[in-house]
Amino acid sequence: MANVSIKDVARAARVSHPTVSRALRHSSLVKPDTAERIRSIARRMGYRPSAVARSLVTRRTKTIGVVVTTIADPFISEVVSGIEEVANENGYSVVLANSNADPEREVQVAHSFHERRVDGILVTASRVGARYLPLLSEMKVPVVLINSHHPAEFVYSVRIDNVTASRAATAHLIELGHKRIAYIGDRFGFQSDTERFSGYREALERADLPFLPQLVVHGDGKAEGGLHAIATLMAMPDPPTAVFCYNDMCAIGALSGIRQRGLRVPNDISIVGFDDLLIASYTHPPLTTVHQPKQQMGRAAMRILLELFSNAQSITNIKMQGELIVRESTAPPTR
Amino acid sequence: MANVSIKDVARAARVSHPTVSRALRHSSLVKPDTAERIRSIARRMGYRPSAVARSLVTRRTKTIGVVVTTIADPFISEVVSGIEEVANENGYSVVLANSNADPEREVQVAHSFHERRVDGILVTASRVGARYLPLLSEMKVPVVLINSHHPAEFVYSVRIDNVTASRAATAHLIELGHKRIAYIGDRFGFQSDTERFSGYREALERADLPFLPQLVVHGDGKAEGGLHAIATLMAMPDPPTAVFCYNDMCAIGALSGIRQRGLRVPNDISIVGFDDLLIASYTHPPLTTVHQPKQQMGRAAMRILLELFSNAQSITNIKMQGELIVRESTAPPTR
DNA sequence: CCCCCTGCTGCACACGTTTGTATCATCCCA
DNA sequence: TGGGATGATACAAACGTGTGCAGCAGGGGG
Numbered sequence A, B: 001m002a003n004v005s006i007k008d009v010a011r012a013a014r015v016s017h018p019t020v021s022r023a024l025r026h027s028s029l030v031k032p033d034t035a036e037r038i039r040s041i042a043r044r045m046g047y048r049p050s051a052v053a054r055s056l057v058t059r060r061t062k063t064i065g066v067v068v069t070t071i072a073d074p075f076i077s078e079v080v081s082g083i084e085e086v087a088n089e090n091g092y093s094v095v096l097a098n099s100n101a102d103p104e105r106e107v108q109v110a111h112s113f114h115e116r117r118v119d120g121i122l123v124t125a126s127r128v129g130a131r132y133l134p135l136l137s138e139m140k141v142p143v144v145l146i147n148s149h150h151p152a153e154f155v156y157s158v159r160i161d162n163v164t165a166s167r168a169a170t171a172h173l174i175e176l177g178h179k180r181i182a183y184i185g186d187r188f189g190f191q192s193d194t195e196r197f198s199g200y201r202e203a204l205e206r207a208d209l210p211f212l213p214q215l216v217v218h219g220d221g222k223a224e225g226g227l228h229a230i231a232t233l234m235a236m237p238d239p240p241t242a243v244f245c246y247n248d249m250c251a252i253g254a255l256s257g258i259r260q261r262g263l264r265v266p267n268d269i270s271i272v273g274f275d276d277l278l279i280a281s282y283t284h285p286p287l288t289t290v291h292q293p294k295q296q297m298g299r300a301a302m303r304i305l306l307e308l309f310s311n312a313q314s315i316t317n318i319k320m321q322g323e324l325i326v327r328e329s330t331a332p333p334t335r
Numbered sequence C: 001c002c003c004c005c006t007g008c009t010g011c012a013c014a015c016g017t018t019t020g021t022a023t024c025a026t027c028c029c030a
Numbered sequence D: 001t002g003g004g005a006t007g008a009t010a011c012a013a014a015c016g017t018g019t020g021c022a023g024c025a026g027g028g029g030g
Helices: A006-013 A017-024 A032-045 A051-058 A074-089 A103-116 A132-137 A162-175 A191-206 A223-234 A248-260 A294-311 B006-013 B017-024 B032-045 B051-058 B074-089 B103-116 B132-137 B162-175 B191-206 B223-234 B248-260 B294-311
Strands: A063-068 A093-098 A120-124 A143-146 A155-160 A181-185 A216-218 A242-245 A270-272 A289-291 A317-320 A323-325 B063-068 B093-098 B120-124 B143-146 B155-160 B181-185 B216-218 B242-245 B270-272 B289-291 B317-320 B323-325
Touching (some): A017 A032, A051 B051, A063 A074, A074 B074, A093 A103, A103 B051, A120 A294, A132 A143, A132 A155, A155 A162, A155 A294, A162 A181, A162 A191, A162 A270, A162 A289, A162 A323, A181 A191, A216 A223, A242 A248, A248 A270, B063 B103, B074 B294, B103 B132, B120 B294, B132 B155, B143 B294, B155 B162, B162 B191, B162 B242, B162 B323, B181 B191, B216 B223, B223 B242, B223 B248, B242 B248, B248 B270, B294 B317
Parallel strands (some): A063 A093, A120 A143, A143 A155, A242 A270, B155 B317
Antiparallel strands (some): A289 A323, B289 B323
């Protein structure tokens, strides 16, 4: 019934349990042939050292906590896939928790990670609650924020240069000749939304185009939000000829809303997204968007933790560049 | 530097550490007002009991291992989101590992879960390696398979009735008048592929339609595979008028391939998918597909584990019904 | 031949909890 | 007033590892 312990192996090998411990960790303190004998016995008995007992004494769990708003978000799941890859390569396990962007839930997650004594924490969320971060840093464990940033002790970040990328995306539309360019954002207060919005404004400014507040609508970062937002925009007396969307899901919702009105992309209206999700190249028409190196960002975040575990000090903030991918959802305006 | 332990709290409260332990767990053995006093001190000190020390003595980690082929798969990530929800409601943490359907990796994951002493394991993969399952059941811990099935000790399952659902999907195409219906499958040897394929064949048989082996092509379960597969089908001298796809991603690839050839869905060819991913209603045209209750399946799987932890015996195998959702990618054939 | 050094192994303790049992004070009742 | 029951607390052991240190055997050198 119970699991085979190190003492069971020791008994079987007629040695003490510390010797077994050393043999399995290839310590030079134990004679090579006894070590081999012990290892073969352990193998035969199907012995697996208990990570929990080990963690108790080493004070390391080899575990990292990953908080996401929801794992069902395609952007997030790709980031997590990158995290998981590097974590596993280095013997770390990933504990996943979703917060649903609910402050109460965030507190619970922080407590749970604290009790589990995770070695580090990765946060993938476009918004991070104010009560949340102090709680995380309370446990004196490094925290890496992905696509958000907060200057604080123990807190590092990996993010994309939202402003530059958004400016490039908007500039692309301007170069095509668009003058009335709308912005569909995420919910208010989300850091990356704010940054992408200011990139959009900067591009308008540089091109001496007027900023029209009525052309800014907010969705929910999902397809449905894009659908509603585009409805608002198209109902205007003088609708935009191009739309820059906060993210691809939003853009996909917008595409769908435009079709429902019998209009065509890019003939009647141009659309630009953000993220470059896998589906972005399979939409109709294929979506012009900003590529984010999602897996790479996850990998980089995990690597920061690993560095922190070994070297103590290293690079702590990484800013990556997005890349505008021009596909077929953008064209010069016809009007 | 170090975390505050139960002994620190005991010292501060001038009691023994077992008393603190009991006070925090609201044991009736400790006097109500001392208990309250201890709790308030613990709160003030920011004490969080160590789950690892607790697990060592209780022999329960309150942790479940979740294996996925890849978390970046939208079907899987929704299932995991359901798992996570129920797990957290009940104080369980989820440790995530992806296998990439690589047998060697599967073995590693099994070892990792064993060492971490997870209380149960959930597997979300359309294929489960032969060496894999014995390894998992070796640790005498319940395993719930999602969308695959293997009769074995300690092994339970939650799956969708693939045969019935696929039969319904194919029958829908037949009712519309289609006679040359293709099937785009996943890679060979995947259990759900085999089942969906046999549902397809059964529907043809019941309608007295001939089964044409050349109309069966295999993809990779992703959009790219659908793209290649449709290319093969459309290059035939007498191409199909309808295609039933193994899953939505595959169908999305097919939609894209059809458009590239200047043909239209459903006018020139009808497409049916499987899964009903969130994007399925946003494709062009919106996709006719089989709805799988993805989150619900994840929740059900986690609930089986919870039952097993408490009651010892309960329902062990759940088979859910899919639902055909008719949208706009299917219509009567024009030829 | 003795001593010291080296190479290997065992002993004891620590990590932070939970839990069974012993101890002790208090109170009630005989 | 003494004894037993009751309620509250402390003590000790256990969970399965890792590790510093002591001990012990054997070999080599003086």
